[in-house]
Amino acid sequence: MRKIFLAAITLAFSISAIAADADFEQVRQHVMKHKVVSGNFKQVRNLKDMKLKLDSEGDFKFKLPFDLDWNQKKPFPMDLLMTPDKITQKNADGSEQVITKAQQPVVFTFSSSFLGIFAGDKTAIEKTFNYTVSMKGSKWTMSLEPKDDLLKKAISKVEIQGSEFVETVEVSEKSGNTTHIQFSNVKGS
Amino acid sequence: MKKLPLFSIWLVYLLVIVAGGVYVGIQGFKIDTDFLSIFPSHAERGGFYQASAQYESNFTNEILVFVQNADRDKAIAAAEELSKKISQNEIFSSVKLKFSGNAQDQWVPFLYSKRQALLTPEQTRNIESGQSQIILNKALTNIYSPMGLTTQLGTDPLNLFQDFFLNTAANFSVKPFNGYLISEKDGKYAVFMRVKINRNAYSFNADLIEFYEGQKAEYTAKGTDLHFLGASLFSAFGSEKSMREVNLYGGLSFTAVMLLLVWAFSSAIPVIATLATIGISVGTGLVAVMLVYSSVHVLSIVLGISVLGIVTDYCTHFFAKGFDEKLENNEQVMKKIKGALVLGFLTNTLTYLCFYFTDLIVLKQLAIFTIAGIFTTFLTVIGVFPKFKFRRLHSKGLDKVVVISNIWNRVGHKKAMITIFVIVLVGLVLTRGLKFNDDIKLLQSVPTVLKNDETKVTELLGIKRSASYFIVKGTSVEDVLKKEEALSAKMRENNVKALAISNFSPSLERQKQSLTDYQKLEPIVKEFYKTINYNDQSKIKALFVNAPTPFVPSNLLATSSEFPLAMNWLGKINGEQFSVVTVGGDANLEILKALETEDVHLISKAADLSNFMQVLRETITGQFAYVIAALLLLLVLWWGWKRAFYILYAPVVSAIATMLFIRICYGYLNLFNVLAVILIFCLGMDYSVFFSQSKESTRATHVGILISFISTIEAFGVLSMSSTYAVSSFGVSVFVGICLCYLLSPLAAGAEHD
Numbered sequence: 001m002r003k004i005f006l007a008a009i010t011l012a013f014s015i016s017a018i019a020a021d022a023d024f025e026q027v028r029q030h031v032m033k034h035k036v037v038s039g040n041f042k043q044v045r046n047l048k049d050m051k052l053k054l055d056s057e058g059d060f061k062f063k064l065p066f067d068l069d070w071n072q073k074k075p076f077p078m079d080l081l082m083t084p085d086k087i088t089q090k091n092a093d094g095s096e097q098v099i100t101k102a103q104q105p106v107v108f109t110f111s112s113s114f115l116g117i118f119a120g121d122k123t124a125i126e127k128t129f130n131y132t133v134s135m136k137g138s139k140w141t142m143s144l145e146p147k148d149d150l151l152k153k154a155i156s157k158v159e160i161q162g163s164e165f166v167e168t169v170e171v172s173e174k175s176g177n178t179t180h181i182q183f184s185n186v187k188g189s
Numbered sequence: 190m191k192k193l194p195l196f197s198i199w200l201v202y203l204l205v206i207v208a209g210g211v212y213v214g215i216q217g218f219k220i221d222t223d224f225l226s227i228f229p230s231h232a233e234r235g236g237f238y239q240a241s242a243q244y245e246s247n248f249t250n251e252i253l254v255f256v257q258n259a260d261r262d263k264a265i266a267a268a269e270e271l272s273k274k275i276s277q278n279e280i281f282s283s284v285k286l287k288f289s290g291n292a293q294d295q296w297v298p299f300l301y302s303k304r305q306a307l308l309t310p311e312q313t314r315n316i317e318s319g320q321s322q323i324i325l326n327k328a329l330t331n332i333y334s335p336m337g338l339t340t341q342l343g344t345d346p347l348n349l350f351q352d353f354f355l356n357t358a359a360n361f362s363v364k365p366f367n368g369y370l371i372s373e374k375d376g377k378y379a380v381f382m383r384v385k386i387n388r389n390a391y392s393f394n395a396d397l398i399e400f401y402e403g404q405k406a407e408y409t410a411k412g413t414d415l416h417f418l419g420a421s422l423f424s425a426f427g428s429e430k431s432m433r434e435v436n437l438y439g440g441l442s443f444t445a446v447m448l449l450l451v452w453a454f455s456s457a458i459p460v461i462a463t464l465a466t467i468g469i470s471v472g473t474g475l476v477a478v479m480l481v482y483s484s485v486h487v488l489s490i491v492l493g494i495s496v497l498g499i500v501t502d503y504c505t506h507f508f509a510k511g512f513d514e515k516l517e518n519n520e521q522v523m524k525k526i527k528g529a530l531v532l533g534f535l536t537n538t539l540t541y542l543c544f545y546f547t548d549l550i551v552l553k554q555l556a557i558f559t560i561a562g563i564f565t566t567f568l569t570v571i572g573v574f575p576k577f578k579f580r581r582l583h584s585k586g587l588d589k590v591v592v593i594s595n596i597w598n599r600v601g602h603k604k605a606m607i608t609i610f611v612i613v614l615v616g617l618v619l620t621r622g623l624k625f626n627d628d629i630k631l632l633q634s635v636p637t638v639l640k641n642d643e644t645k646v647t648e649l650l651g652i653k654r655s656a657s658y659f660i661v662k663g664t665s666v667e668d669v670l671k672k673e674e675a676l677s678a679k680m681r682e683n684n685v686k687a688l689a690i691s692n693f694s695p696s697l698e699r700q701k702q703s704l705t706d707y708q709k710l711e712p713i714v715k716e717f718y719k720t721i722n723y724n725d726q727s728k729i730k731a732l733f734v735n736a737p738t739p740f741v742p743s744n745l746l747a748t749s750s751e752f753p754l755a756m757n758w759l760g761k762i763n764g765e766q767f768s769v770v771t772v773g774g775d776a777n778l779e780i781l782k783a784l785e786t787e788d789v790h791l792i793s794k795a796a797d798l799s800n801f802m803q804v805l806r807e808t809i810t811g812q813f814a815y816v817i818a819a820l821l822l823l824l825v826l827w828w829g830w831k832r833a834f835y836i837l838y839a840p841v842v843s844a845i846a847t848m849l850f851i852r853i854c855y856g857y858l859n860l861f862n863v864l865a866v867i868l869i870f871c872l873g874m875d876y877s878v879f880f881s882q883s884k885e886s887t888r889a890t891h892v893g894i895l896i897s898f899i900s901t902i903e904a905f906g907v908l909s910m911s912s913t914y915a916v917s918s919f920g921v922s923v924f925v926g927i928c929l930c931y932l933l934s935p936l937a938a939g940a941e942h943d
């Protein structure tokens with residue numbers, strides 16, 4: 001299940017590289033110059049059955065080709081580092097949980113396919129998702145529905161919005177739970 | 190009393206053999222090809238061997254296939270096409286391309302319902318050592334992580350099951366897509382299919398190779414790669430190579446030996462007589478073994494190949510007497526060589542008889558096969574050959590063949606013998622004795638194309654399993670599961686991954702322990718919910734009220750026929766319970782061996798075969814001490830010490846010197862070198878006996894032995910050119926050994942000369 005979110009987040013930061021449509025080509029070319037993207041995030045998880053809302057916030061740094069540092073500050077510090085071969089989750093007590101490509105090849109099959117997106121590889125995203133793109137001025141919205149049988153069981157839809165940078169990501173699970181991530185102060189270098 | 194003619198005895202004997210052959214034919218001629226079944230310790234291993242055979246029967250006939258293309262749709266279309274071809278081909282019994290996409294939907298929910306009883310060793314350790322806080326922190330991190338799971342938050346807040354699943358389930362790279370299992374690697378899609386062949390995987394399946402090579406070439410031309418992995422393919426390629434070489438070298442050596450005999454004797458009679466004697470002798474040997482054991486092991490026949498050399502030796506020795514100018518007919522010939530033939534027969538029989546007194550059935554069968562064969566040859570030569578019309582052969586130029594005898598005469602037999610013996614002894618000291626290596630891997634030669642396919646298929650499956658595995662035996666299901674758990678724990682300590690049913694269906698004792706430990710997590714769960722501001726106390730309490738009912742492997746296996754480790758649960762065999770624990774990755778065999786107990790047995794085919802070769806080789810070399818002692822006793826009784834020593838000199842020194850030569854050139858010896866030494870020893874004995882008995886007809890003896898020597902080189906020495914290591918090992922040893930025998934055997938005449 002980790003791969004669902006892995007896919008969504010990776011996708012969010014890599015959207016600029018997708019040349020799915022002519023509409024998107026402009027955006028892609030505009031943001032492809034940023035090798036490093038950083039900023040703040042606010043995440044809200046709505047857990048439908050438990051009628052619960054979980055808020056968290058922090059900052060992130062994304063480096064091409066595939067390095068994500070997700071640094072949560074509230075409600076407690078937690079760090080998530082993602083590389084092509086390893087996902088390291090640092091808990092509040094300092095303990096670490098590591099998932100490697102050798103241990104969980106399926107998880108990394110997904111992450112590897114998303115690596116292609118960073119290189120502007122349209123086919124990489126088409127492997128896993130059916131998608132549509134719509135544009136309103138400089139704003140764009142991309143809706144993705146999983147093709148993959150395993151993903152389909154857990155995730156119903158991913159929606160990403162942005163302009164120069166990604167602004168929001170919304171992941172809708174089959175269970176009815178949703179995760180909304182809002183990015184702010186995003187800078188590219 | 191009138192002496193019964195030998196020919197009549199031979200005729201009666203032949204009738205008995207034919208009757209025996211008919212009886213065997215009616216009973217059915219069974220050739221046993223299972224190498225491990227003849228391993229003596231298998232009897233002691235009780236049900237382990239049977240359990241191993243049951244486990245392996247699931248996949249020995251199976252071939253795993255990947256159809257790979259950069260385009261997923263093209264890969265699927267090609268897989269569909271190939272699957273159709275396979276289903277229409279009579280080589281195969283089944284092909285499975287589509288897999289139930291929801292197989293996991295059946296057994297995973299079952300395990301989820303038992304999650305409180307499925308704590309991982311790490312979770313148990315944390316709870317029992319008072320470090321449950323670690324579990325709490327992991328759960329909190331997971332719930333806030335953008336990659337964390339929220340679906341089971343209400344029923345498994347601490348993510349215990351997710352941890353269990355990630356740690357336990359085999360992580361195959363293949364994933365379902367529209368009913369297909371697809372692995373993705375290097376930007377290419379590989380569609381998986383499982384194929385079963387319709388035959389014995391270990392028989393020679395030439396059409397399987399044809400299919401494999403044909404399809405690979407056809408699909409490669411279309412831009413699609415095919416990768417196959419299966420025991421039947423390795424076996425087919427191995428057999429094909431051996432068959433090709435047997436046909437080539439067999440044909441070559443047969444033609445060469447026949448031409449030699451026709452040229453030497455200027456007649457077809459010796460050729461036909463020799464061929465017929467070989468046929469009758471080998472047939473008798475087989476019938477004798479079948480009558481005693483009801484079946485004959487293929488290895489007994491392979492080991493008994495030396496009988497061909499001895500048969501040819503007896504025949505050529507008889508016909509070569511035609512070069513003796515003093516002889517007028519075959520009755521005289523027989524009179525001249527009878528003593529040598531009797532002694533040759535006795536020494537050869539005694540040599541092989543020693544192999545009967547071992548624990549190995551294959552050596553007992555070898556003894557029966559060769560003794561029956563040699564006796565038949567002996568009886569045929571003395572009973573039938575004198576009936577052939579005597580033919581005087583041209584003796585022109587024969588003086589040249591006695592050149593070796595002349596050399597030894599000039600040097601002095603005793604002097605030469607001591608000098609050669611000292612040289613061999615020094616060689617043995619300098620090389621620090623003979624060294625043996627019985628590793629079966631040294632004899633294997635897998636074609637590159639299959640090796641590449643094996644690597645590809647393993648990569649695409651994403652999981653590597655050792656070829657070795659453990660069989661666990663217990664008095665009950667619970668007993669087996671407990672033993673599996675103890676083994677898995679020891680394997681973990683050695684950083685070896687265990688794939689076992691008990692990982693998913695723990696022993697009842699372990700389930701009970703997990704449930705007790707789970708109850709200790711109640712305050713942690715409460716703290717977790719408090720942290721995320723969830724306060725439905727009734728739901729929190731419910732998590733600890735309803736404990737799942739205990740379950741056993743059969744409950745789990747009943748949920749889905751596609752449970753990944755279903756084959757590992759063997760059930761009841763001979764009143765005891767058995768299971769298999771598969772070893773993940775490449776594991777050190779020594780480490781695995783150390784984990785064996787009385788009820789946990791490591792099955793490693795390569796190690797078992799190497800061990801078998803070692804036992805066989807050690808038994809044969811060990812028996813040789815008895816062979817030499819028995820022969821010495823026979824020869825001393827027959828001729829006294831001096832002559833006995835002279836006769837034994839050539840075969841013993843040739844055998845040792847051959848092994849020394851192999852040791853120097855190759856570094857070590859193997860079973861096949863030792864087998865060659867048996868042949869060398871027997872022929873060396875014959876040569877020495879014939880020389881020792883030759884007296885005034887030395888020239889004719891020389892010619893007979895020269896023909897036998899050349900025919901042995903043509904028949905066996907030519908095998909040294911084989912690309913199969915085992916065969917070439919045998920060939921090189923025979924070549925070197927027979928040359929030494931030919932050179933040294935005239936020294937046997939030195940007993941009288943000196």
